[in-house]
Amino acid sequence: MKALFIITLMLTLSVVIKAQEDSDSIEVYLIDSFVTPEVPHTFMLSFFTSAPAKSKVVIENSYSYEVSSELTESHKIDIDISDLHFKEKNVPFIIQVEDSAGNQYNSEEYQFELPEETKVEGGSNFLLLCAFGAAVFGLPSPVYVKEKNDNYFSLTKEIPLLSIRGGGYKYPIGYFSVEYSHIFDAPVKNFVRMGYKHIIEVPGIEYISPGINGFTNFNGFNGISPEISVGLFRIINTFTLYARYRFNAKPGEKGSEFHEFSIGLYSSFFSLYL
Numbered sequence: 001m002k003a004l005f006i007i008t009l010m011l012t013l014s015v016v017i018k019a020q021e022d023s024d025s026i027e028v029y030l031i032d033s034f035v036t037p038e039v040p041h042t043f044m045l046s047f048f049t050s051a052p053a054k055s056k057v058v059i060e061n062s063y064s065y066e067v068s069s070e071l072t073e074s075h076k077i078d079i080d081i082s083d084l085h086f087k088e089k090n091v092p093f094i095i096q097v098e099d100s101a102g103n104q105y106n107s108e109e110y111q112f113e114l115p116e117e118t119k120v121e122g123g124s125n126f127l128l129l130c131a132f133g134a135a136v137f138g139l140p141s142p143v144y145v146k147e148k149n150d151n152y153f154s155l156t157k158e159i160p161l162l163s164i165r166g167g168g169y170k171y172p173i174g175y176f177s178v179e180y181s182h183i184f185d186a187p188v189k190n191f192v193r194m195g196y197k198h199i200i201e202v203p204g205i206e207y208i209s210p211g212i213n214g215f216t217n218f219n220g221f222n223g224i225s226p227e228i229s230v231g232l233f234r235i236i237n238t239f240t241l242y243a244r245y246r247f248n249a250k251p252g253e254k255g256s257e258f259h260e261f262s263i264g265l266y267s268s269f270f271s272l273y274l
Contacts (some may be wrong), residue, residue: 003212009021010044026051026097028107037115040082047075052099059084060091071100089114106165136239141264145183148255156181160271170234171207172268174198179213191215206231206240215248223250231266239265 027050036042045057045067052071058064063084067077075095091114095107120149145156158179165173179193202208209229216222227246234240243263250256 006156025105026099028052028095028097029110030095030110033110033112035081035112035114040080041118043079043112043116045075045077045079047095049073049097051076051099053099055097057093057095059093060086067095086118089118117167136265137267137270139265141262143181143183143260143262145186146259146261148257150186152183152186153270154181154183154186154260154262155176156264158264158266160266160268163268163271163273165273171199171201171231172271172273175268176273188217189220191217191221195225195227197227197229199231206233206242209242212248221250221256223248223256225249225260227260228267229266235265238269239267242266 029048029050031046031048033043033045035049036044040250043059047055049055051074052073054069054071055067056064057067057077057079057080059079065077065079068075070093090111092109092111094105094109097107098104138157140155140157141160143156145152145154156179158177160175160177163175174197176196177194179195181191181193183189187217193213193215195211197209197211199209200245207230207233211227211229213225213227214223215225225246225248227244229242229244231240231242241263244261246260246262248256248258248260
């Protein structure tokens, strides 16, 4: 139990420290973001920052442009988009800024609208892509469950409910989730979990994510389950395939321990951001 307490304390401290860092983050104040109707179509972007910063803009997670190479509070860029290809008429973009100490921050996501005559790649496939994404998101994860003397197969479904914005573009710094698991043929078959997962982006892979959960079967079997996940690679730029190990135990009951090894898909698309 001492090890579980240390893990929980470390995760809590990391969230507090990150929250303190975010309180000093640079704010972005958007002034103009529109596309000229004249050809060549040009994306006109201007904004202020709450402190001197370098900046760049990332459009639809595909095109990146440097806006200010020197520290300044006033930022402006005109981008010829006539040769770019977009999925929808409303194009998302974010602004990334870097302060004098090298700390990087992301703005919230903004959008600009393309002129009516501009062709996009998404078109009629948009609803199909949404349906496909929802179907993939709904898939449960297969799990190998190892007890002291028995092995079982399980299916589990995790839903990220609340995500915490961070300095990275692809992932939040962490998220709170709810999860349902069914273990086939086990003495205790059904569990509901709630927990927090911290995401650390790592070069060469996607991320490493330590986490801590509380679980219950609503019939007296209540416990705690620390875990570690490794994000392996992204799929269609929305989902991340991960591998996970989790240790489960009911405090004070010897022999209640069991281990889980699983693979699954993570996405924060349906999560609310804090």
